[in-house]
Amino acid sequence: MATPQQLQLHAPLSGVLMPLDLVPDRVFSSRIIGDGLCIDPTSTTLCAPLAGVVSNVQASGHAVSITDENGVQVLMHIGLDTVNLAGKGFTRLVEEGQQVAVGQSLIEFDADFVALNARSLLTLMLVVSGEPFTWLTAETGWVDSGQPLLGLNSVELTTDESVAKEGEALFSKPVTLPNPNGLHARPAAVFAQAAKGFSASIHLHKQQESANAKSLVAIMALQTVHDDVVQVSAVGPDAEAAIKALAELLTAGCGETVPVTADVAPQPLEASSPKVLRGVCASAGSVFGQVVQIAEQVLDVSEWGESSRVERDHLSAALTEAISALQQMRDNATGDAQAEIFRAHQELLEDPGLLEVAHVLIDEGKSAGFAWRAATGSTATLFKSLGNALLAERAADLADVSQRVLKLLLGVRDRELELPEGAILIAEQLTPSQTAGLDTRKVLGFATVGGGATSHVAILARAFGLPAICGLPVQVLALVNGTQVLLDADKGELQLDPDLAAIEELQARRALAQQRQRHELAQASLAACTRDGHHVEVTANIASLAEAEQAMALGGAGVGLLRSEFLYLDRHHAPSQDEQASTYSAIARALGPARNLVVRTLDVGGDKPLAYVPMDSETNPFLGVRGIRLCLERPQLLRDQFKAILSCAGLTRLHIMLPMVTQLSELRVARQLLEEEALALGLTELPKLGIMIEVPAAALMADLFAPEVDFFSIGTNDLTQYTLAMDRDHPRLASQADSFHPAVLRLIASTVKAAHSHGKWVGVCGALASETLATPLLLGLGVDELSVSVPLIPAVKAAVRTVDLADCQAMAQQILGLESAGQVREVLRLYRDATVETSLVMEN
Secondary structure, eight states, X not given: OOOTTOEEEEOSSOEEEEOGGGSSOHHHHTTXXXXXXXXXXXXXXXXOSSOEEEEEEOTTSSEEEXXXXXXXXXEEEEEESGXXXXXXXXXXOOOTTOEEOTTOEEEEEOHHHHHHHSSEEEEEEEETTOOOEEESSOSXXXXXXXXXXXXXXXXXXXXXXXXXXXXXXXXXXXXXXXXXXXXXXXXXXXXXXXXXXXXXXXXXXXXXXXXXXXXXXXXXXXXXXXXXXXXXXXXXXXXXXXXXXXXXXXXXXXXXXXXXXXXXXXXXXXXXXXXXXXXXXXXXXXXXXXXXXXXXXXXOXXXXXXXXXXXXHHHHHHHHHHHHHHHHHHHHOSSHHHHHHHHHHHHHHTOHHHHHHHHHHHHTTBOHHHHHHHHHHHHHHXXXXXXXXXXXXXXXXXXXXXXXXXXXXXXXXXXXXXXXXXXXXXXXXXXHHHHHTOOTTTEEEXXXXXXXXXXXXXXXXXXXXXXXXXXXXXXXXXXXXXXXXXXXXXXXXXXXSOOHHHHHHHHXXXXXXXXXXXXXXHTTTSOOBOTTSOBOEEEEEESSHHHXXXXXXXXXXXXXXXXXXXXXXXXXXXXXXXXXXXXXXXXXXXXXXXXXXXXXXXXXXXXXXXXXXXXXOOXXXXXXXXXXXXXXXXXXXXXXXXXXXXXXXXXXXXXXXXXXXXXXXXXXXXXXXXXXXXXXXXXXXXXXXXXXXXXXXXXXXXXXXXXXXXXXXXXXXXXHHHHHTOOTTOTTTTTTSOTTSHHHHHHHHHHXXXXXXXXXXXXXXXXXXXXXXXXXXXXXXXXXXXXXXXXXXXXXXXXXXXXXXXXXXXXXXXXXXXSOHHHHHHHHHHHHHXXXXXXXXXXX
16 A cells, blocks of 8 residues: 555556556657556546646647646656547547646547557556656556556655756757657657756757756647747756757657658767667678668648549559559569569559548549548558557558559659668668669668568568668667668667677678588588488478479478468469469479478468458457368368369379367368368378477377377477467567477477377478577487478588587487576577587588
8 A cells, every 4th residue: 555655646547557568669668758557448538647737738639747736747648659640539628737636537539539540549657757656556457447556655856957057058050840740758758868868957949938858748848840940958067968969869850750851861879879779680690881771752642632533543543553563573573572572562452442442532522642542541550550460560561552652643753772882771661662673782781660570571681681670769760871880680789880890700700601601502412411320301391383493403302381371362262273283283293203292281360361261350360260270160171272282192292281280170170071082083092191280289289199190390480479478470579489498399399209109200390490500409309300491401401411419419408408598599509609610620
């Protein structure tokens, strides 16, 4: 309970209480504005958490601050990016200067409208005046409006004036605010935080009004808007440095992405800024190069158009031209990954739902450009609000195709991008269109604020073999073109002021890696045998005939995973049985009769819905009807696929693999369907039948599955996320959802033990198999086959040839007793370094 000296803060609304760390907004989660809490609301009225005076209420109605008689300031902020709603969906019930009581209604909001049109409904309550607090309830779980949540410990407040240094005030030059919504909570917090780094007394001026620059609430009370002219003044020993730094911060947008005009170039980061910016690895590797900022053109679209017929014709023509351009880009694509991205973009442009929304707006008198931007924008907002990382990435693709069509409607030509040698591209979010025609001889890597490991640009970066980092702080957008940086994607770091030693080390590592890669490629056809004679099958993960042919050219022993869903996705109807059979047979002929072809049956649902297969909306599709569950609900879909797969039975050593199996009954029903289709085709011998081990239930029951299957293949990506209860595509959890975690490794070990006790083989087809760091560990755990990404076949085979199986087995047993993925990686790095040294000694 609270002590008499404590001020209680009550819940401003009902809902689910969450820690600030989980808020998907860096300014709030890093507590730049202040410490506090977050509530996912179920009520629609924001109430006062304490008694006091309304010190600020935003004109847009999404945020309000209350200050009590002792100077405690508390900010309530409804939703994320709700300032962009410009007041729609909010009803203010109080005014600035009004005295309010605990529990008094402050703002009413339309939860449905806000949820659909803003990034999130998550509501923040933050103690911006900085008082420490204690929890009066559990830090997570359900709370009711008015329930006591925090107890604030009283502290002696010191006014800014009491510490001000005497002297004459210095003023900055006038600054025009570039922020689309002025200095709302987030940019105001960044500005106030920066001001607190100086001892001078600092004020922000707007016309005749001024505010204490170290007070978030005071800055917000200025009610600034886009293009307002402001000045910074400072009094004190570091006044000159303060106004210089803060004026430049205002010009750059205070951490908010703002359009860069010809008159306002990015400003250099201050010397006091961090020298290392951290994000998440989207594509491995490290390079040293120079910054090239990439920004999308800002397009001016008229709201009103001509007649609805004329505007519909304009939109139709632009869509046709955009689809044609994408087809040309598909035809010119250098790889399957790139071609598939542009095919997906074509599908978005042909979506009837988008066209319907645009036509409704055109019929109301809007221009084709306005209607198209509104239709794609509202859909992208919906994607972002659903809490699914993959859908959020697709929202970025939707923005890309939207911009493509708008340029055609407005007659705007893409600007030619002049790239210097050694360019590292930096952007808020690079689009596939921006990266499609890049000269990869000049581009060394990507670094973005948005995006993730599942984004299409990350996929392209990996296809190009370029290192990439995503999730960087917005300060990266203030780097001046030509700034030399070291991009270490393996560590998720962008080093802004790398020292000579770091650069030399990087260049030496790259030279060694290139030399090693040439050596691996030259020996790609050699068998994958350990130094003490143990043979391992190194096969390929593929999704096309072209990848099968490339895998064979790189020394692949076969195909350990053919992702059959590539035949089903991004189309409006199921592939015919003849189309499927033709594709499977072509791949089987490329492999020949002496190699394994493992075909995984349709693995859709979750993040991969099919447009022509009705699927109920699911709260968590990754825990819903996907993989074998979906196919057994629609047995004809599985029967048709079995028929097509069986058509290539005589061309190669055919294996069929079932995904997402958790129960023996699923395996038995699928086997019965397979036997019936084989009998109908007159086949006397069935192909080998196995299951994916990607759910902990299957791994834990491997001893019961093993007698009834011919093989196991472990999908470490899904096995990791289900074992650790972490979405592997979550931008903030991706680094923790690590397949090297001992819990995952123990499940692999028990699966191998169960399989071998019944004479069955085990493969690993997840991403862990493609990591050469993991190769000795997987060998030591007894894995018989490694199915890897096609380009990595030579490297994984070379890694097998450098180790002794006995050493690997001893190390694997040691690793199973460790407690974290970090410890596992460290042991493997030490082993790898020792192995490299041994190999060098033997070669010399």
